[in-house]
Amino acid sequence: MNKVDPAQSVIIGSTRLYAIIGDPIAQVGSPRVFNPIMARSGVDAVLVPMRVAAKDLATAWAGLKAIGNFDGVIFTIPHKIPMTKLVDTVLTTGKLVGAVNAARREKDGRWTADMFDGRGCVRGLRDTLGFDPDGKSALVVGAGGAGSAVACALAEAGARRMTIADTVGARAGRLARVVTGTYTATAAQTGAADPKGHDLIVNCTPLGMKPDDLLPLDAGALKKSMTVVDIVLLPEPSKLLAAATAKGCQVMNGLAMLKGQAMEVSRFFGFA
Amino acid sequence: MNKVDPAQSVIIGSTRLYAIIGDPIAQVGSPRVFNPIMARSGVDAVLVPMRVAAKDLATAWAGLKAIGNFDGVIFTIPHKIPMTKLVDTVLTTGKLVGAVNAARREKDGRWTADMFDGRGCVRGLRDTLGFDPDGKSALVVGAGGAGSAVACALAEAGARRMTIADTVGARAGRLARVVTGTYTATAAQTGAADPKGHDLIVNCTPLGMKPDDLLPLDAGALKKSMTVVDIVLLPEPSKLLAAATAKGCQVMNGLAMLKGQAMEVSRFFGFA
Numbered sequence: 421m422n423k424v425d426p427a428q429s430v431i432i433g434s435t436r437l438y439a440i441i442g443d444p445i446a447q448v449g450s451p452r453v454f455n456p457i458m459a460r461s462g463v464d465a466v467l468v469p470m471r472v473a474a475k476d477l478a479t480a481w482a483g484l485k486a487i488g489n490f491d492g493v494i495f496t497i498p499h500k501i502p503m504t505k506l507v508d509t510v511l512t513t514g515k516l517v518g519a520v521n522a523a524r525r526e527k528d529g530r531w532t533a534d535m536f537d538g539r540g541c542v543r544g545l546r547d548t549l550g551f552d553p554d555g556k557s558a559l560v561v562g563a564g565g566a567g568s569a570v571a572c573a574l575a576e577a578g579a580r581r582m583t584i585a586d587t588v589g590a591r592a593g594r595l596a597r598v599v600t601g602t603y604t605a606t607a608a609q610t611g612a613a614d615p616k617g618h619d620l621i622v623n624c625t626p627l628g629m630k631p632d633d634l635l636p637l638d639a640g641a642l643k644k645s646m647t648v649v650d651i652v653l654l655p656e657p658s659k660l661l662a663a664a665t666a667k668g669c670q671v672m673n674g675l676a677m678l679k680g681q682a683m684e685v686s687r688f689f690g691f692a
Numbered sequence: 693m694n695k696v697d698p699a700q701s702v703i704i705g706s707t708r709l710y711a712i713i714g715d716p717i718a719q720v721g722s723p724r725v726f727n728p729i730m731a732r733s734g735v736d737a738v739l740v741p742m743r744v745a746a747k748d749l750a751t752a753w754a755g756l757k758a759i760g761n762f763d764g765v766i767f768t769i770p771h772k773i774p775m776t777k778l779v780d781t782v783l784t785t786g787k788l789v790g791a792v793n794a795a796r797r798e799k800d801g802r803w804t805a806d807m808f809d810g811r812g813c814v815r816g817l818r819d820t821l822g823f824d825p826d827g828k829s830a831l832v833v834g835a836g837g838a839g840s841a842v843a844c845a846l847a848e849a850g851a852r853r854m855t856i857a858d859t860v861g862a863r864a865g866r867l868a869r870v871v872t873g874t875y876t877a878t879a880a881q882t883g884a885a886d887p888k889g890h891d892l893i894v895n896c897t898p899l900g901m902k903p904d905d906l907l908p909l910d911a912g913a914l915k916k917s918m919t920v921v922d923i924v925l926l927p928e929p930s931k932l933l934a935a936a937t938a939k940g941c942q943v944m945n946g947l948a949m950l951k952g953q954a955m956e957v958s959r960f961f962g963f964a
Contacts, residue, residue, distance in 0.1 A: 430700060431727055433741050434718040445761065446706040455703055468740060469705050471760035483755010488743035489717060 427456035429466050436465040436489050438689070441480070442496035445471035447629060447654045449675050450494050453682045461691045465491070474498045481506050485531070492524040492689045497626060500535075500565030507533040516602060517572055519565030522685045534688065537566045538573025540681020541622065541649060548676045551647050554578035556619040559611075561585045561636045563595040566651055567624035571595055574620070575603035582606055585613040585637075613637035621648045621664075628652040628659050635660055644668030651677060699728035701738055708737040708761050710961070713752070714768035717743035719901060719926045721947050722766050725954045733963045737763070746770045753778050757803070764796040764961045769898060772807075772837030779805040788874060789844055791837035794957045806960065809838045810845025812953020813894065813921060813944075820948045823919050825892065826850035833857045833885045833908045834896035835867040838923055842894050843867055847875035851892075854878055857885040857909075885909035893920045893936075900924040900931050907932055916940030923949060 429435065438458075440450040446469075454467040472480040477499055484490050495503050500519040504510050507523050511534035514520040520533035545551040553574045560571045563586035571584060582599065586592035592610040599608035613636060615621050627636040629652055639660065642648065648664035653674040661671045686692035701707065710730075712722040718741075726739040744752040749771055756762050767775050772791040776782050779795050783806035786792040792805035817823040825846045832843045835858035843856060854871065858864035864882040871880035885908060887893045899908040901924055911932065914920065920936035925946040933943045958964035 428700070428702060431723040431738060431740055433712075433720040433723060435723065435741055437740055437742065440705075443760070448705040451703040451705060451707065466703060466738075466740065468703055468709055468738065469707055469761065470709065472758055473760065476758035480755045480758040483752045483758065486744055486748035486752040486755065488715070488745065489741065 427459040429455065429459045429464055431466055432464070434464055436463070436491050437487065438465060438467040438492045438494070439470045439484070439490070440467060440494040440496060441470045441472050441499055443471050443473050443498060444629075445469045448496060449653045449678050450682075453675070453678050454686070457682060457686050457692050461686075463691045465691075467494075472499070474502070477502055478506060490525070493522065494685065495521050495523070497565075503533060507531040510534070513539075513569075513572065516598065517565065517568040519568060521565070521569070522688055524689055535565075535569045536681045536684045536688070537677075538569035538571070538576075539684050540679075541570050541651075541677045542573045542577045543680030543683065544672055544676040545620075545647070545649070547680060549647060549670055549672055551620070551670070552577070553620065555580050557581040557617060558620040558622065559583045559585065559613070559615055559618040559637070560622050560624060561613045562624035563588070563591040564624065568595050568598070570622050570624050571599050571608065572602070574622075575599045575606040575608065579606050579620075582608040583611040583614075583618065584608060585611055615641045615643070615646060619646065621646055623650045623652065623660055626652065629654065633659070635663065639663035639667070642667040642669055647672070649677065650674060653678070699731040701727065701731045701736060703738055704736070706736055708735070708763050709759065710737060710739040710764045710766070711742045711756070711762070712739060712766040712768060713742045713744050713771055715743050715745050715770060716901075717741045720768060721925045721950050722954075725947070725950050726958070729954060729958050729964050733958075735963045737963075739766070744771070746774070749774055750778060762797070765794065766957065767793050767795070769837075775805060779803040782806070785811075785841075785844065788870065789837065789840040791840060793837065793841070794960055796961055807837070807841045808953045808956045808960070810841035810843070810848075811956050812951075813842050813949045814845045814849045815952030815955065816944055816948040817892075817919070817921070819952060821919060821942055821944055823892070823942070824849070827852050828891040829853040829889060830892040830894065831855045831857065831885070831887055831890040831909070832894050832896060835860070835863040836896065839896035840867050840870070842896050843871050843880065844874070846892070846894075847871045847878040847880065851878050854880040855883040855886075855890065856880060857883055887913045887915070887918060891918065893918055895922045895924065895932055898924065901926065905931070907935065911935035911939070914939040914941055919944070921949065922946060925950070
């Protein structure tokens with residue numbers, strides 16, 4: 421765990437800080453994704469994990485804003501939606517999704533946020549699997565912050581049909597309306613977490629992080645023509661991706677999605 | 693600046709956080725002192741710099757306490773005195789000095805602080821120069837947090853006589869009374885920043901950090917029998933230590949003092 425990474429900036433007095441904030445936090449992959457990017461870019465900065473409970477978010481955020489060398493932050497569960505109310509400006513995608521996953525300090529000290537989860541997924545699908553969502557049918561399981569971002573990005577990328585499944589039906593319905601209302605070429609509807617008839621299956625729930633979690637969908641219905649994505653990072657492979665691989669599906673894990681997203685967020689932060 | 697340090701923990705999701713908090717911050721040496729100690733101890737933790745203005749300290753502190761993997765902090769100028777009111781418990785040395793430079797989160801979530809600046813100086817003098825303050829006469833320039841800690845530690849180590857100089861006379865007087873009231877074998881008095889008649893000279897002011905700073909004392913009065921310490925870290929050597937070396941004095945810089953102190957603080961934090 422404490423081996424030397426060949427691509428991590430040495431922390432000195434002038435080092436600038438970035439953070440990933442979530443709860444739980446130990447599973448996040450962002451430090452090992454972003455620190456090499458920053459080091460290779462010659463930026464004197466590091467990204468560190470911060471575990472902040474939902475009830476403490478406003479207090480923690482007020483404190484972090486008071487740190488002069490704190491320049492940017494990535495948000496994960498459960499902060500993506502509440503942070504839209506704590507930053508000064510939410511950019512277009514963040515507004516549409518109703519959630520943000522990155523914010524940066526502007527030169528005037530104000531904080532701007534946007535949502536990059538979904539674009540990271542699409543970029544990862546294209547870069548690592550050569551899978552283009554254009555004209556395809558997708559099942560999105562989970563209509564929270566990540567699920568909303570993935571649904572919007574898939575629609576933006578030309579998905580023809582989409583089923584959105586969430587145990588909170590109203591949440592799935594709201595997202596389906598946002599998608600169809602904005603991307604008129606995409607037929608989005610709510611439905612069960614059933615892979616049947618879809619080209620792409622994306623798990624956007626945290627199910628799979630804990631050993632006794634149920635699968636987010638019926639793996640028995642997976643077919644080898646399907647492409648399966650799981651945003652869960654650990655265990656690697658997740659139970660869902662292990663089942664999908666056994667069925668012959670091509671799969672993409674959370675780390676690949678993070679890498680695609682990292683390119684977009686790095687540009688937003690002003691390096692890479 | 694971004695070379696790889698052979699002894700810095702790789703930052704991952706489970707990494708615990710420590711910080712040094714001050715304003716200014718770019719000059720601090722603590723990250724390059726503590727990170728190798730933590731890495732060598734096998735602790736999955738890093739220490740990062742945080743610039744926090746005096747007016748923002750309470751807000752920043754409330755926020756940092758809300759970070760679940762934030763375990764310890766080092767305070768530097770201008771926070772050493774105000775932090776005594778923000779932590780839950782101040783240990784004996786910190787109470788005596790009226791300032792703290794390190795705090796740790798206890799298992800029950802409460803924060804305990806103490807002052808290690810002075811003990812670090814004494815340990816550095818013994819370890820790096822073989823200089824023992826026992827029975828010696830010392831000039832301490834600056835009666836703020838660091839000066840108070842050094843004066844108390846020198847008295848604790850048996851200094852026979854001490855002159856405390858500060859442009860704020862009342863501050864010097866208060867410190868002299870604390871020292872003589874606690875360490876009855878030490879004759880402490882206020883006086884000018886004049887090295888004459890002293891074995892040990894310690895600059896505990898920030899003078900020397902900026903290129904156009906005046907020297908904290910009359911370097912013309914330095915004699916080669918004197919030992920000179922400067923808490924200023926950059927430039928290295930400081931103007932004062934360069935002048936002292938030219939006079940033939942043995943000198944100790946702020947980094948050596950930090951290293952001595954780091955051993956004490958590391959033990960306080962629970963590693964090394």
